[in-house]
Amino acid sequence: MSSQSPALTRPSESAQDRSERHLAWLFLSPALLLVAGISALPVAQALFYSTFRTAYLERTSFVGFLQYTEALSDPRFLQNVVSTTAFTFWSLVFAIPLGTVAAIVLNQPIRFGVAFRTMLLLPWMMSQLVTGLLWSWLVNALDGPVPYLLDVIGIAHGDLLSSRIGAMAVLVTANVWHSYGFVTVLLLGALQTIPRELYEAAECDGAGAWQCFRWVTLPFLFQPLMVAAIMQTLNDVNAVVLPLVLTGGGPFNATEVLGLRVYKEAFEQWHIGPAAAVSFMMFIINMVISIGYIRLLKRRAGDSQ
Amino acid sequence: MKLAAVPLIAGLMISSAFAQQQTVVQYRTWLDPSSNNPRSVAQNQIVAEFEKRNPTIKIELQLMAWQQMHTSIIRDAAAGTAPCLVRPYFETMPEIVRSGALAPLDRFVGDVTPAEKNDYLIDWNATVFNGHKMSFPLEHRLLLLLYRKDLLEKAGKSVPKTWDEFATVAKAVTARGVYGSTVPLSAKGSAEGFYQWLFPFVWGSGDEFFDKNGKAVVTPGLLHAMHYLHDGAHGEGYLPPSIVSDDVEAMMSAFMAGRLAMIVLGSNRLSTVLQSNAVKDKVGVATLPSPDGQKPSPTIVSGWQIAMTKDCKTPEAAWKFIQHITSPEMTLLNSKIGGELPIRKSALSDPWFDSPEARDTRFAADYMAQRGRPQMLVPNFTLFVQSLATAAQKIVGEDAPIEATLRGAIDQYNTQAGTEH
Numbered sequence: 001m002s003s004q005s006p007a008l009t010r011p012s013e014s015a016q017d018r019s020e021r022h023l024a025w026l027f028l029s030p031a032l033l034l035v036a037g038i039s040a041l042p043v044a045q046a047l048f049y050s051t052f053r054t055a056y057l058e059r060t061s062f063v064g065f066l067q068y069t070e071a072l073s074d075p076r077f078l079q080n081v082v083s084t085t086a087f088t089f090w091s092l093v094f095a096i097p098l099g100t101v102a103a104i105v106l107n108q109p110i111r112f113g114v115a116f117r118t119m120l121l122l123p124w125m126m127s128q129l130v131t132g133l134l135w136s137w138l139v140n141a142l143d144g145p146v147p148y149l150l151d152v153i154g155i156a157h158g159d160l161l162s163s164r165i166g167a168m169a170v171l172v173t174a175n176v177w178h179s180y181g182f183v184t185v186l187l188l189g190a191l192q193t194i195p196r197e198l199y200e201a202a203e204c205d206g207a208g209a210w211q212c213f214r215w216v217t218l219p220f221l222f223q224p225l226m227v228a229a230i231m232q233t234l235n236d237v238n239a240v241v242l243p244l245v246l247t248g249g250g251p252f253n254a255t256e257v258l259g260l261r262v263y264k265e266a267f268e269q270w271h272i273g274p275a276a277a278v279s280f281m282m283f284i285i286n287m288v289i290s291i292g293y294i295r296l297l298k299r300r301a302g303d304s305q
Numbered sequence: 306m307k308l309a310a311v312p313l314i315a316g317l318m319i320s321s322a323f324a325q326q327q328t329v330v331q332y333r334t335w336l337d338p339s340s341n342n343p344r345s346v347a348q349n350q351i352v353a354e355f356e357k358r359n360p361t362i363k364i365e366l367q368l369m370a371w372q373q374m375h376t377s378i379i380r381d382a383a384a385g386t387a388p389c390l391v392r393p394y395f396e397t398m399p400e401i402v403r404s405g406a407l408a409p410l411d412r413f414v415g416d417v418t419p420a421e422k423n424d425y426l427i428d429w430n431a432t433v434f435n436g437h438k439m440s441f442p443l444e445h446r447l448l449l450l451l452y453r454k455d456l457l458e459k460a461g462k463s464v465p466k467t468w469d470e471f472a473t474v475a476k477a478v479t480a481r482g483v484y485g486s487t488v489p490l491s492a493k494g495s496a497e498g499f500y501q502w503l504f505p506f507v508w509g510s511g512d513e514f515f516d517k518n519g520k521a522v523v524t525p526g527l528l529h530a531m532h533y534l535h536d537g538a539h540g541e542g543y544l545p546p547s548i549v550s551d552d553v554e555a556m557m558s559a560f561m562a563g564r565l566a567m568i569v570l571g572s573n574r575l576s577t578v579l580q581s582n583a584v585k586d587k588v589g590v591a592t593l594p595s596p597d598g599q600k601p602s603p604t605i606v607s608g609w610q611i612a613m614t615k616d617c618k619t620p621e622a623a624w625k626f627i628q629h630i631t632s633p634e635m636t637l638l639n640s641k642i643g644g645e646l647p648i649r650k651s652a653l654s655d656p657w658f659d660s661p662e663a664r665d666t667r668f669a670a671d672y673m674a675q676r677g678r679p680q681m682l683v684p685n686f687t688l689f690v691q692s693l694a695t696a697a698q699k700i701v702g703e704d705a706p707i708e709a710t711l712r713g714a715i716d717q718y719n720t721q722a723g724t725e726h
Contacts, residue, residue: 056404057383141547142487142559161550162702248493251549251698267376268495268687270400271721 043283049276056270067277076253076261077278084257086168087175087243088236094176095232096225099183104217106184107191124181132245135174136161164254167247171255175242179235183228190224191217222300230293234286258282328622329363331388333378335371347643354638355629362622375401382406382614389617390626393440395432395607396495399682402434408613409437413624424633424649426670427606431679440612441631444645446573447604447673448501450591453584456483456566464591466598468506468533471567475543478566485543486567487559488534489551490701495687496694498553501605502569503693506530508678509595509602515683521715521722523708531700531707538701549702569593572669576644579665590665592672606677608646646670685722692718 013021050067052059071077102120106113123131139146141159160166198216207215240259243249249256249264256264258278266275336345338352352364367388369377375397381387382404393401401407422429425442432440452464460478465471475485489498507514512526537544545565547555557574559565561584570578579585592601611630613623629635637652639645646669647653658667683689696714699705 056379056400136555140555140558142484142545142551142555142564143562159545159547159550162547167550244493247550248491248552250492250695251490251702253695264691268691269685269721270379270404 054272099180102184103187128241131178332390344643387614440610484545491552492694496690505602603678607680
């Protein structure tokens with residue numbers, strides 16, 4: 001199967017085909033305009049603002065891409081990128097397998113299945129604000145239950161939120177707790193579409209539990225897993241509320257991820273120009289990640305054909 | 306049937322004509338009128354009283370979360386959609402004024418007499434920017450020292466008058482699971498807990514944060530404050546390991562749980578502590594310690610203001626409401642019902658302030674009158690305090706060299722503090 005074959009075999013377009021194509025574009029245009037208004041316009045505005053010095057919301061002077069070079073040469077920006085990468089990477093490393101295991105468990109015909117489903121999905125239903133407040137109470141060194149339990153079992157911990165690694169670990173844990181439910185929901189839907197006959201056929205061929213998972217379940221899960229990974233990555237790269245509420249970017253700016261930096265610059269310090277520059281760079285990062293995942297999906301789809 | 310409709314139509318026409326004559330003044334507030342919170346109840350009564358006295362003016366309350374008040378004023382004024390009256394916080398005034406969102410009140414205050422100006426508990430000029438009167442206070446809040454009587458008694462110590470005594474008492478109280486105090490160094494929000502401790506400490510030593518040219522400077526007082534924090538967390542050990550990540554909420558919760566003996570807290574949060582039946586009898590209120598104990602450290606006085614926006618279409622009516630809400634009569638009502646500190650000296654002569662019910666309010670008002678100092682108004686206040694808080698985190702949490710770290714933070718602030726970015 002060649003990717004060129006459709007072009008080679010496409011018959012010449014008749015007047016009726018052309019008219020239908022134009023009609024299709026006409027019907028699509030309201031939706032396209034809406035998407036352009038909602039997505040493209042704010043991005044264009046951020047790009048526009050990023051090329052100006054600003055005083056509050058007023059543009060004062062055009063500076064081209066100076067604010068991009070200033071951000072790129074700022075050590076704080078580098079630290080923000082490192083924090084964002086660590087936060088996203090470790091969140092994915094734990095959320096995806098945890099969500100997958102939860103989906104597989106919930107797909108089994110177990111007693112109290114509905115109750116388990118509700119319990120496992122509960123964190124995902126909470127807002128990030130509530131999650132942040134809940135975890136800041138849990139790990140509060142002065143009177144939180146987690147440090148108390150660590151004390152009881154004799155584990156020296158100091159204060160989890162006072163060290164760079166500890167604060168990032170708490171932030172990642174809270175994020176994984178909040179987000180694995182999303183992965184579970186996506187995968188659970190996919191698991192329920194796998195025909196029972198495939199497992200029966202595999203068992204007839206002598207496949208064990210692991211082989212059934214490896215050769216029957218996993219191929220069906222690949223696409224939803226990639227979708228979950230894309231969505232999760234984008235959510236984590238753009239995170240603001242959870243770090244803002246849980247750590248405020250501290251200690252020593254160690255958990256100041258890019259989204260939080262943009263929020264602080266724009267809405268706490270009124271540095272709209274630099275904030276727009278960093279947010280546009282975040283947009284580019286998001287695009288690169290999305291295109292990478294989509295290519296991987298396409299390649300995989302091509303391989304399976 | 307037709308005849309019966311005539312009075313109805315006439316009534317509608319009259320009420321419609323009346324509605325047309327009524328001037329509507331939009332007032333953006335964060336106090337929910339449907340809440341039974343004492344401050345909301347007081348606000349409702351003040352508005353109702355105004356509308357009773359001024360039947361042609363209607364005050365239309367527009368609700369906005371207090372955290373978004375400052376941002377929303379700047380944003381909505383730029384978009385031309387700001388309401389006539391707004392309720393900004395004192396610290397945010399320089400930014401809001403610089404953004405051009407507010408209208409000067411000069412043409413209204415021309416006939417305010419010197420005696421009337423002097424009746425305000427905080428200097429009239431505290432809200433004068435570049436020679437223009439921009440706002441009026443609605444209430445005041447200041448910092449107080451809260452202490453656990455039970456913990457101090459157990460350690461056989463009395464309330465400290467100096468910062469050295471504070472360290473001694475805090476150390477004596479510290480035991481397993483209990484710390485003498487904390488200074489919340491978290492940079493969350495505007496690092497509120499940190500600057501509320503730092504500013505009085507530095508002012509009390511006679512130093513300032515800015516020089517005559519408006520540049521932030523490293524002073525001996527500021528250096529001493531950082532040494533004091535470092536020693537309290539390391540050598541003396543009366544500040545907890547969580548000091549780097551503590552915020553005001555964590556500090557209050559630990560104080561109420563009996564895990565902290567002394568804290569510096571804003572008077573606006575005092576009612577939260579004292580409303581708890583479990584702790585209200587165990588908590589004492591005192592003035593802030595100072596270097597020599599002769600008189601307490603200056604206390605920051607801040608609070609919510611009322612201001613008019615630049616696009617206000619009904620300035621005369623809006624000014625009438627400002628006069629009403631800041632009158633001695635209404636500030637007294639706001640204290641009695643809303644539990645707020647009064648803004649006018651003359652209100653304090655009311656016998657209510659001598660009643661046991663008003664004991665804490667009277668104490669705070671007297672402290673404010675003697676040692677109150679308006680909050681610092683600097684360009685980009687949040688950036689300033691967050692830079693200092695992050696430096697303090699490094700000094701306490703990572704043993705960073707004190708002077709170099711402070712200088713780095715101050716230099717960074719001075720570089721970034723301009724309005725253009």
